[in-house]
Amino acid sequence: MKPAEAQIWDWLDAVPDPEIPVISVVDLGIVRGVAWDGDTLEVAVTPTYSGCPATGVISMDIETALHDRGIKDVRIKTQISPPWTTDWLSDKGRAKLVDYGIAPPRAAGGPDCCPRCKSTHVTRISQFGSTPCKAQWRCEECLEPFDYFKCI
Amino acid sequence: MADVTQEQLFEYLCRMGDNTLVLGHRVSEWCGHAPVLEEDIALANTALDLIGQTQMWLGLAGEVEGKGRTADDIAMLRDVWDFRNVLLVEQPNGDFGQTMLRQFLFDAWHLAMLQELSKSSHEQIAAIAAKAVKEVQYHVERSGETVIGLGDGTSESHKRMQDALNLLWPYVGEMFVSDAVDDAVAGAGIAPDLADLRAQFDAMVKPILGEATLIIPEGGFAHKGGKTGFQHSEHLGHLLTQMQWLQRAYPGASW
Numbered sequence: 001m002k003p004a005e006a007q008i009w010d011w012l013d014a015v016p017d018p019e020i021p022v023i024s025v026v027d028l029g030i031v032r033g034v035a036w037d038g039d040t041l042e043v044a045v046t047p048t049y050s051g052c053p054a055t056g057v058i059s060m061d062i063e064t065a066l067h068d069r070g071i072k073d074v075r076i077k078t079q080i081s082p083p084w085t086t087d088w089l090s091d092k093g094r095a096k097l098v099d100y101g102i103a104p105p106r107a108a109g110g111p112d113c114c115p116r117c118k119s120t121h122v123t124r125i126s127q128f129g130s131t132p133c134k135a136q137w138r139c140e141e142c143l144e145p146f147d148y149f150k151c152i
Numbered sequence: 153m154a155d156v157t158q159e160q161l162f163e164y165l166c167r168m169g170d171n172t173l174v175l176g177h178r179v180s181e182w183c184g185h186a187p188v189l190e191e192d193i194a195l196a197n198t199a200l201d202l203i204g205q206t207q208m209w210l211g212l213a214g215e216v217e218g219k220g221r222t223a224d225d226i227a228m229l230r231d232v233w234d235f236r237n238v239l240l241v242e243q244p245n246g247d248f249g250q251t252m253l254r255q256f257l258f259d260a261w262h263l264a265m266l267q268e269l270s271k272s273s274h275e276q277i278a279a280i281a282a283k284a285v286k287e288v289q290y291h292v293e294r295s296g297e298t299v300i301g302l303g304d305g306t307s308e309s310h311k312r313m314q315d316a317l318n319l320l321w322p323y324v325g326e327m328f329v330s331d332a333v334d335d336a337v338a339g340a341g342i343a344p345d346l347a348d349l350r351a352q353f354d355a356m357v358k359p360i361l362g363e364a365t366l367i368i369p370e371g372g373f374a375h376k377g378g379k380t381g382f383q384h385s386e387h388l389g390h391l392l393t394q395m396q397w398l399q400r401a402y403p404g405a406s407w
Contacts, residue, residue, distance in 0.1 A: 047204070047283075049200070049201060049204060049287060050201060050204030050205050050207070050208060050283055050284060050287065051200035051201050051202070051203050051204025051205070051207075052200070052204065053200070080208065080279050080280065080283045081278075081279035081282060081283070082282070083279075083282050083283040083286060084283075085286075125190055126190035126191075126193065126194055127194060127290065127293065127294045128190075128193050128194035128197040128198075128294075129193065129197075130193070132197050132200055132201065136190060136193075150290070152286045152287075152290070
């Protein structure tokens with residue numbers, strides 16, 4: 001019997017993002033759909049940034065996870081439209097980012113507070129950061145630098 | 153709606169993809185050499201976005217061509233005369249200010265172009281543009297701020313930025329000169345009219361250069377020959393020897 005789609009979503013929610021392993025690929029909003037095509041499971045994945053080097057690893061991790069659950073035929077479909085937006089980040093994912101020390105994206109274009117000490121006295125160091133999806137900020141109270149998940 | 157030939161569409165996609173490929177490679181040359189760590193990371197991220205966009209443009213070019221060539225084949229196995237990037241993006245990096253000014257001039261054109269292309273009648277082109285435009289908005293925000301910071305900075309940084317503008321401004325015109333390929337894709341509703349794009353470019357660039365206290369050189373002379381492939385500058389060949397050597401020396405190598 002073929003596993004139900006809800007079951008597959010649960011399994012995918014256990015696949016960590018390779019760069020930010022506290023959130024899953026489902027939290028990140030990059031899994032856009034799962035559907036059976038005969039005995040083949042097609043998983044639609046959208047890249048966060050077009051050049052993100054993690055994209056290939058993510059596809060491989062998804063395939064491996066599903067193979068481990070006994071699904072033999074998995075096809076990863078790259079889907080670029082509509083383009084990924086940080087609005088697709090789950091609430092669970094946003095909360096996990098804060099716990100991990102990464103300020104979640106905000107429409108205002110910057111973090112509302114330091115993810116560690118919660119001070120609102122924060123300044124931008126650079127528009128870019130350690131991965132394409134992040135920028136570097138600093139807290140002026142606890143003086144720690146931190147990552148901010150860019151809002152796009 | 154006018155017809156566009158497969159060759160014209162392929163040519164147009166190569167222009168888009170070669171611009172991002174060549175500039176992406178140029179910007180990546182800074183990796184490990186930028187003035188401060190944050191700028192090094194920012195430059196590498198910008199290069200990464202551009203290379204990612206290249207994969208989409210040249211991937212689609214290969215599909216349109218229908219000869220089974222992948223984006224990698226097109227990027228790594230053509231020689232200078234087959235490249236269709238504008239001359240601006242193949243110019244050497246110079247100092248950090250010159251690199252950022254080149255980036256700003258390209259970003260401003262790129263943003264206007266992608267905003268129009270996201271409304272393209274060609275579904276795949278519209279999808280690529282809608283994806284890329286979000287990244288490029290970020291690029292132009294940063295390059296514009298840096299141009300202002302350095303132009304309206306110390307006397308030394310101001311002088312260097314004015315020298316860079318004097319050097320690079322004559323390369324701006326080529327981005328807006330249309331030929332039969334541009335007319336065909338514009339006529340088919342695939343791409344915008346380049347003359348209309350110029351107004352958007354000027355509206356974005358002139359206030360920022362003004363704020364940067366930089367003076368746009370007089371005269372309308374434009375270096376041309378890159379996007380038609382008629383005559384690239386000598387710099388492109390040197391760039392390709394770096395970029396392509398692995399595939400040339402070890403055909404089919406992968407990891």
